[in-house]
Amino acid sequence: MSKVFRVFVLSLLMVSVVSVVNAAAFRAGDRGEEVAAIQRELVSLGYHVSVDGDFGPATAAAVKSFQANYGLEADGLVGSATYRALMGREIPEVSRAGSTSLVRRIIQDSLQYIGVPYSFGGTTPSGFDCSGFIRYVFADSGIYLPRAADEQYTAGYQVYNLQPGDLVFFSTYTYGASHSGIYLGDGKFISSTSSSGVRIDDLTTGYWGACYIGARRVL
CATH class of the missing domain: 1.10.101.10 (PGBD-like superfamily/PGBD)
Known part of the structure; x- marks a missing residue:
């Protein structure tokens, strides 16, 4: 990921989470x-x-x-x-002041893995599947999530007004939550895709918009 694009994404994050919310x-x-x-x-x-x-x-x-x-x-x-x-x-x-810094750390951590290839069952930077990527990034900040996407869909609590750091879920090859990602703000999320590895996509349009089924907050 280019330095300019990284700065752009982080600036969106700062706008999204700079305030303290009760x-x-x-x-x-x-x-x-x-x-x-x-x-x-x-x-x-x-x-x-x-x-x-x-x-x-x-x-x-x-x-x-x-x-x-x-x-x-x-x-x-x-x-x-x-x-x-x-x-x-x-x-x-x-x-939420304390978790604001935690969200920033998790997002920054996730961005460094853009381009890492997809690997079914992968849980390390040598190759991630979708839920393995999320679990690895959150564990780096001391947040331990379930391993599979459908299990992660039971973590935390359901939200409708998304904030950066929320987990987003999609029904792709099977019924229920079969793909998961991390919401970045401004309608974007990051995930490990089977076609392109770790990348950023639009949440509400195209393929992912059609497959989106909900979000959970764990932070």
Whole structure:
């Protein structure tokens, strides 16, 4: 990918995620005292997690265990119902400032693999399939996603107003989610395609627009 094109894509990303948006859930990538308070409460209930104010994979796993034990949707997100059950009070406003930097890092990481060839079952920079590419890029930032596209389609929660870093899904050779990518903003997404390897495409037009079935937010 040329330097000019890389700068163009990153500039679109900056426009898309520069503001801090309040969202009603704490999730992987969030940091701060409120995350530490959640971790302390989890520890008091016997869940194994460090109280460091960093909502990483261990915290997400502890949250999922708590949710399963209390009959809540086990999605690893501390939304209003989970927060109320865990903390005994209503959820405060959640700043997305922490995850903004995480989104930027994931997008920047994904762009460096443009041109890497497609490899069925591939999970490394020597060759990716679609879900292997997503899993590798997110794992580099400490976010561990399921391996297959249809499994990734169950991660996080469904969204309709897309933001950079959201996972986008397509029904291609079989019914259901059979292809996945990472939304970049401005109607673009990046994925590992069987025809051209890792590349950027339009989400809403042409082949991909016709195959698009939905998006999930995991950040």
